[in-house]
Amino acid sequence: MKLKGKIFFGFMILALMLFIAGAWSIYQLSNISSSVSEVISENYSSIHSARLMSEALEREDSGILLLHMGNWEKGREILRNGDSLFTENLLALQSSDTSTEENNLIKQIEVEYSDYKNIWKKPIVGTQKEGDLDWYFKEVHAKFQIIKDIINEILVLNEGTIYSTAVEMNKQSNSIIMPG
Numbered sequence: 356m357k358l359k360g361k362i363f364f365g366f367m368i369l370a371l372m373l374f375i376a377g378a379w380s381i382y383q384l385s386n387i388s389s390s391v392s393e394v395i396s397e398n399y400s401s402i403h404s405a406r407l408m409s410e411a412l413e414r415e416d417s418g419i420l421l422l423h424m425g426n427w428e429k430g431r432e433i434l435r436n437g438d439s440l441f442t443e444n445l446l447a448l449q450s451s452d453t454s455t456e457e458n459n460l461i462k463q464i465e466v467e468y469s470d471y472k473n474i475w476k477k478p479i480v481g482t483q484k485e486g487d488l489d490w491y492f493k494e495v496h497a498k499f500q501i502i503k504d505i506i507n508e509i510l511v512l513n514e515g516t517i518y519s520t521a522v523e524m525n526k527q528s529n530s531i532i533m534p535g
Contacts, residue, residue, distance in 0.1 A: 387527050394520045397452050398513040404444040404451070405509045408464075411441035412506070416499050419475050423491055434475060441468070448509070454516070460509050464502060471498040 418433030445468070448461055474495055 384528065387524060391520055391524050395517055398517045398520075401448055401451050401453060401457065401513045402510055402517075404448040405506050405513070407444040408441050408448070409503060409506045411437045411439075411444065412499065412502055413437075415441065415471075415475070416495070419495055420491075422475070423487075438472065454512070457509060457512055460505055460512070464505050464509075467498065467502045467505065471495075471502060474498060 414437035415434055418430045418437060421430030421433060423430075445461070445464065453461070
């Protein structure tokens with residue numbers, strides 16, 4: 356084989372190696388992209404549901420305060436709407452593909468919310484509880500705050516997962532680019 360053929364053969368091997376490295380990089384980037392999209396989508400969905408639950412919980416607290424002040428009709432209407440929104444988003448949160456830690460927090464919310472709901476399902480208007488701020492702060496607001504804190508834990512957990520996924524994606528993309 357002549358020198359010209361050897362040089363040409365050497366460049367062809369180099370081109371083939373570059374092609375293989377490029378194809379491998381594209382394959383790896385597409386795998387990372389789909390997995391990252393799935394993780395971010397699930398976590399964003401959980402964050403959105405948790406924020407709506409928090410908003411619903413605050414509406415319910417307003418409804419309870421209206422009942423507490425003797426406004427039966429408006430208080431019950433706000434409680435029904437808040438409960439509906441809270442339950443809808445709790446179901447959405449339960450159906451998402453989440454971590455074990457988040458599932459444990461969701462179970463805590465179910466238990467605490469059930470207790471919270473039992474507090475305001477009982478009559479307030481026309482009882483000793485109406486206008487009793489000590490009862491409100493000891494019973495209602497304390498339970499409200501527990502649920503609110505658990506929802507915030509879910510928000511922090513999912514935001515942290517999104518951040519760590521972005522950091523991991525950055526590391527992986529740098530290692531994928533290296534062969535090229």
